Amino acid sequence: MTSRFFRPLLIGASVLSLAIAVPASAQLSVYDPTNYAQNVLQAARALQQINNQITSLQNQAQSLINQARNLTSLPTSALSGIRQSIDRTRQLIGQAQQIAYNVQDIDRVFDARYPAGSLTGTSSGALVENAETRWHDAVAGFQDSLRTQATIVTNLGDTRSQIDTLVTASQDATGALQAAQAGNQLVALQTRQLADLTALMAAQNRAASIAAARAAADEAQGREQTKRFLAPGRGYVAHDVTLFRD
Known part of the structure; x- marks a missing residue:
């Protein structure tokens, strides 16, 4: 009787002691789908x-x-070549013969050799000397014009090389600064070409102006010499000339 009474108590005590001995981490967790979805989100x-x-x-x-x-800056620069071409043209202009590209020199030469007033007081020797000097002025003007043309034609070779270099650099530009610098140098090259054309037009117009001034001065001198030739008592006096003798 005693053993039958204590046996259920012993079994219950054993189960209770096992439940107390199992740690909390070993206990089974309950799956919560709502909490899982929030964690994933x-x-x-x-x-x-x-x-x-x-x-x-x-x-x-x-x-x-x-x-x-x-x-990044453009590694290629054509400015040195452009300056050299401009310097060649400027040097040629500075070497102008007879009449310089200078207002004071032009006024001085025209007062001496291309007078606009009367030639009455000018000696015949001075008239002849001025006519010869004006001829030299005209020849020098045409020569300067031809030299300017030759220099500009020489610059064309440099222009082609510079254009090829700058266009290639512009196409290979890695950034806006390089592209802008290449464009600026192309503009400078165009400016130099305009300067060459300006120099050429100036040289041609200079030669034409000197030739026209020479023609006008020669015409005035011709009138003066004709007037002196026909002046009564002071001009030409006819003399009897014997061509054959008996």
Whole structure:
């Protein structure tokens, strides 16, 4: 009787002691689908934020690279060759013969050799000397014009080489600054070509103006010499001339 009474108590005590001895971490957890979905959604949002930050950093890095390219200077420069061509043309203009490209010199020469007033008081020797000097002025003007043309034709070879260099540099430009610098140098090259054309027109017009001034001065001198030749008592006096003798 006693053993039958205590046996259920012993079994219950053993079960209770086992339940107390099992740690809490070993206990089975209950699956909650709602909580699991929220955790997955939060993880996805965190991953998306990280991806956005990575994309932003990549864009900033690319922007810095582009800025560095845009600030890179053009390694090619044609300015030295352009200056040399301009200096050749300027030097040629400075070597103008007889009449310089200078207002004061032009006024001085015209007062002496191309007078606009009367030639009555000018001696015959001075008239002849001025006529010869004007002829030299005209010849020198045409020669200067031809020399200017030859110099500009020589510059054409340099122009072709410079255009090829600058266009290639513009096409190979890595940034906005290089492209702008190549464009600026092309504009400078065009400016030099305009300067050459201006010098050529000036030389041709100078030669034409000197020739026209010479023609006008020679016409005035011709009238003066004709007047002196026909002046009564002071001009030409006819003399009897015997061509054959008996």
